[in-house]
Amino acid sequence: MASVVLFFSPGSCSRVTLVALEETGVDYTVQRVLLANGEQRRPEFRAVNPKGKVPALLVDNRVLTENVAILTFLARRHPEAGLLPAADPWQEAEALSLLSWCASGLHPLVTRLRLPQRFCDLPGSADRVRELAREEMIGQLSVAEERLSRQPWMLGQAWSIADTYLAWAWGRCPESGIDATRFPHLCRHHDRTMARPAAQRAIRREATG
Ligand SMILES: N[C@@H](CCC(=O)N[C@@H](CS)C(=O)NCC(=O)O)C(=O)O
Incomplete structure (x- = not known):
């Protein structure tokens, strides 16, 4: 083993x-x-x-x-x-597309929200770095919100580990000033994912x- x-x-x-x-x-x-x-x-x-x-x-x-x-x-x-659909190459690629989006689209925005000083250390710049990251994050999250209004999981009817990655990124957002009430489907998806x-x-x- x-x-x-x-x-x-x-x-x-x-x-x-x-x-x-x-x-x-x-x-x-x-x-x-x-x-x-x-x-x-x-x-x-x-x-x-x-x-x-x-x-x-x-x-x-x-x-x-x-x-x-x-x-x-x-x-x-x-x-x-x-963890990921494996039987069909297209479905597996869609799952990898989602994982990649979480890793290279959402995750860097989480970092900008939480550690703005890593992106600009000019005095007083942190709020502006956060504000721009928030705007970008809201746009990105809207894509997931729309998808989750039509289906329970990001890939459709079945959970995948991409749901957990999304739930992790979303979980960092309300504490960074993103209004959770704008994203009711993401809230429910997060709770279902983390209740597993x-x-x-x-x-x-x-x-x-
Ligand atoms: N591209 C890496 C990013 C990993 C990453 O940024 N991890 C953060 C925690 S969420 C970290 O270790 N940060 C430590 C640091 O930047 O000092 C991945 O997707 O695994």
């Missing part, structure tokens, strides 16, 4: 990988990297992921980084978990390590 170790930080985007691991039922251990304490910059962690980001997944001593790659690997390795037993186990795992 493979040895699997996830490097994660509570509440960060590594939660999506944590949920995926829980959905597969695979045995794994975790290593906490507290971003709030700057632990991603420590040499021990840089030896695992020189980019200094979580998630990083160690599988039999080989390191895989980037959520999209890790989630695709887990989906292919555990097709029975239904695997998501609940992942959140407990974040707390206990």
Whole structure:
């Protein structure tokens, strides 16, 4: 049996990988990297992921980084978990398109909302960086809101790990000043996604390590 170790930080985007691991039922251990304490910059962690980001997944001593790659690997390795549709190449590509949008469209906006000083350090600029990110995020979220007004999950009738990635990104928005009442379908989708037993186990795992 493979040895699997996830490097994660509570509440960060590594939660999506944590949920995926829980959905597969695979045995794994975790290593906490507290971003709030700057632990991603420590040499021990840089030896695992020189980019200094979580998630990083160690599988039999080989390191895989980037959520999209890790989630695709887990989906292919555990097709029975239904992380991504696998039977049809078009459906799988649509799922990867969604995951990529979460990773390269929504996630950087979450970072701008939460860490505006990384984008401009001129005195007094943080509010404006946030405001522009908020506007862009509202436009992007409207795409998901419209889709979820027609179907329960982003890909249609079945949950996929792309729903968890979206729910993670959306979950960071109301605390960053985005009015949740404008996105009722995203709110319900978030609650349904995070109520899944695997998501609940992942959140407990974040707390206990
Ligand atoms: N492109 C990476 C991004 C990962 C990422 O930005 N992770 C954040 C947490 S949500 C992180 O580790 N940030 C630490 C830092 O930037 O110092 C992925 O999709 O996995």
